[in-house]
Amino acid sequence: MTASTIPALLSALLGCDPARPLVTFYDDATGERIELSVKSFDNWVAKTANLLRDGRSAEPDDDISIALPTHWLGCVWLCAAWACGLRVSLGPARIPSADHVVCGPGQLDRLSGTEAERTVAVSLRPLAGRFAEPLPAGVTDYAEEVLGYCCPLLAPLVVGGSLVLVRNLDPEQTATRVSQERVSVRMLSG
DSSP states (O other): OOOOSHHHHHHHHHHHOTTSEEEEEEETTTTEEEEEEHHHHHHHHHHHHHIIIIISOOOTTOEEEEEOOSOHHHHHHHHHHHHTTOEEEESGGGGGGOSEEEEOGGGGGGOOHHHHHTEEEOOOOGGGOOOSSOOOTTOEEHHHHHGGGOOOOHHHHHHTOOEEEEESOOGGGHHHHHHHTTOOOOOOOO
16 A cells, blocks of 8 residues: 555555454453444544544644553544644653643543643443543543544554454463454554
8 A cells, every 4th residue: 555644544445345354452351342344443533533623623733642541442543633633642641731632531530620621531431432420520521522523553554454452461362362363463562
């Protein structure tokens, strides 16, 4: 593939095989598994990019801090941010200085009042569900907002592969998972 932007890469994959798996996510602690096809992943990225542009007034070259653990929605947010031309930093360290903040439930208690105003919180619940408890004032619940923005990791897009993510890795599951998902390259992160 010679495409060089996230939308172009996704478009190229959509033209080849939109139904093939692109991202597969496991959480070994909860048993959760979700598989997103190229088309489904593209749809989530487009909705999230629209939320950033239209709902959060994100402009190219704005800074966004994405403080999410290993999760399929983290990949969606990265691709959506890049599609909008945002400068991405990962983890909570850049939250105070970012124009836009995306965080999971574990980061909410660290937000100050002004950070809450520019924060979208992602519950990480199965099927991108809403938070069960009320959020701090000013924080936007991703699940409540993103569905209104329907529209008609980077390496898998470039090489035409797919991505398998595992949170709370159970080492005893690794060999079986590598075989089942036909994994050719493994990367571990903290």
